Amino acid sequence: MSAPLSFDAIVLVGGAGSRLGGVDKAAVELAGRSLVSRPLEAVADARTLVVVGDTAAGEIPARAVRVVEDPPGSGPAAATVAGLRAVEEQAEWTYVLACDLPGAGCAIQLLADADPGESDGVVLTEPDGRLQWLLGRYRSIALYDAAERLGDPTDRSMRALLAELDLTPVTAPEEVWRDVDTWADHEQWTRTLGAG
Template identity: 40%
Template structure:
């Protein structure tokens, strides 16, 4: 079984003043580094977003046109994988509390289904999940319909399991306040050099 991962890191981050989320620091490391730690079990990782320094080997790519939304980014990442995986992890770069343990739980929950996704504390599905790669390819829309498509519409034909969060792992960073709340730091967050 081949396990590959796609990191969604190319959003506009409007509520973060347009900052590159991958480079935003959380507890002294970039959000991208935290994300890559969560994907240590993956055989291959593709980051859909602008290249930034990392300590782990990844492939960077961008959807065309840029800022096409999560469906366009997910499918661009799928196309950039060198090997055809059995299972694909998808993770937004702004979820620093997700861990490799999270993905092991998701993979276990996905057994017998098309995939599993983490929810937040309120039960809303987050951009952290695993998908059967063949089933994902089966529901793939043509290129002209990917741009701007909501992820829930792409995934609606799939049999997915929702997995509740363990602690704060279902929280994401959409605003500077979110980042301060997660880190407990009262100072201003920074962007890595």
């Protein structure tokens, strides 16, 4: 049996939620819990847990390091870099995930079980090959190097931050990586979780 991974985790909660009407996305209730609660539960064993962005969600653990990207609302790459800078002593691995992923528990298990070989990390991938950057397990040193190469992360994309990394793709079914961008997504996940 392999030794447990030593990892940090960065959970991004600062999305505008524009397609949900501009609500505090992380705090939106889904099947009796806030949207961010499941991603947080999935990385509960993180050595350092960083929550990036403002949210009124009540399930943020007291031990979490809370930071906001500068300037606020300047995108997921800026939020990821802010999260990295908040970790005082990095673990070997860093999970990066968004707050709107109800399937995060299964996703993190797939990422933990995947063999990255000598690559810079593993990232979940849709069947068509599209990478889900915000469902990844990255070598911390590679992630820090990527942030240095990027320079000013303001309004930059996750692709700009991570595309140069050598990543191992892990194809996953939709119910693992599907996020909650719209109220239709919310309704579909409510049905899925209700049937669980």
